[in-house]
Amino acid sequence: MTSKRTLGLAVAQMGPVHLSDTRAAVVRRLVEMMREAKSRGAEMVVFPELALTTFFPRYWMDEKEADERFYEKTMPNADVQPLFNTARELQMGFYLGYAELTPEGRRFNTAIIVDRGGAIVGKYRKIHLPGHSDHKPDAPFQHLEKKFFEVGDLGFRVFNAMDVRFGMCLCNDRRWPETYRVMALQSAEVVVLGYNTPSQNIHWNEPAHLRTTTHLVSLQANAYQNGMWVAAAGKCGSEDGHHMIGSSVIVAPTGEIVARSLTEEDEVICVNADLSIGEYFRQHVFNFAKHRRPEHYKLIVERTGAGEPLV
Numbered sequence: 001m002t003s004k005r006t007l008g009l010a011v012a013q014m015g016p017v018h019l020s021d022t023r024a025a026v027v028r029r030l031v032e033m034m035r036e037a038k039s040r041g042a043e044m045v046v047f048p049e050l051a052l053t054t055f056f057p058r059y060w061m062d063e064k065e066a067d068e069r070f071y072e073k074t075m076p077n078a079d080v081q082p083l084f085n086t087a088r089e090l091q092m093g094f095y096l097g098y099a100e101l102t103p104e105g106r107r108f109n110t111a112i113i114v115d116r117g118g119a120i121v122g123k124y125r126k127i128h129l130p131g132h133s134d135h136k137p138d139a140p141f142q143h144l145e146k147k148f149f150e151v152g153d154l155g156f157r158v159f160n161a162m163d164v165r166f167g168m169c170l171c172n173d174r175r176w177p178e179t180y181r182v183m184a185l186q187s188a189e190v191v192v193l194g195y196n197t198p199s200q201n202i203h204w205n206e207p208a209h210l211r212t213t214t215h216l217v218s219l220q221a222n223a224y225q226n227g228m229w230v231a232a233a234g235k236c237g238s239e240d241g242h243h244m245i246g247s248s249v250i251v252a253p254t255g256e257i258v259a260r261s262l263t264e265e266d267e268v269i270c271v272n273a274d275l276s277i278g279e280y281f282r283q284h285v286f287n288f289a290k291h292r293r294p295e296h297y298k299l300i301v302e303r304t305g306a307g308e309p310l311v
């Protein structure tokens, strides 16, 4: 018999952040959504990837200019302090994505988990960086994550906050099954993530609706296959004319979407997540200790790209 544990879990989707928007204005929006999430029973609220700025990897510029305009040199800092203060005041945890510039000058696409006391208890640096590092003048916009960020060096770790085991990742990571499985093997109960997904694919002609389908199917399949809750917060709508998908969701370990945003604006969705649902899957169909066969999965770590069939 599994005893019931619950978590008030909210996703705070963001509408666009334009180039002219200040950090202070963005943080005011986040604080307002944190208050709404709290009033609806949430204990943890998930904000998007690169939540404090526009999705700047779409613009060609040199790193020095990007450093000045878009990166956080410390966390917290004066601009985001109201968010940390509000978390403490409301006794509320949060996940936040931002561009990190380290004291050594390294750049990462980073996310943190902050607990209800306002302390940073977990940090993740994005591992699967999509896009390119060269200038593509013929493309409608750039996707320069490979120019502006290094591959994350912290791995996929799991953090305890509010007596819940949280895993985290960022945007493109959500499409890779390895992301979730590595965290599920550390008994993650909830994976939280933020994303910025342009509606238009600059590499091939992909109908816009498929951008949403592949987003949702990745979250739903991986929630089920790992017996975990997945909460995904998008930054969406048209940022200075560049449209990104919405459809922020909270997915149960059954693979079902239990809350989904309706708009492409700032919008809070919220559920009372029964964490014990995940345990049924982890004890039965996906009982890893009983049923996994890692001796037959060796290629997953031995090969990066696909090769010839094994002989």
Ligand code: CDV
Residues within 6 Å of the ligand: 049, 130, 131, 143, 170, 171, 172, 173, 175, 195, 196, 197, 198
């Ligand atoms: N920010 C992202 O990682 N975006 C990618 C886009 C480029 C496809 C994503 O996987 O949504």
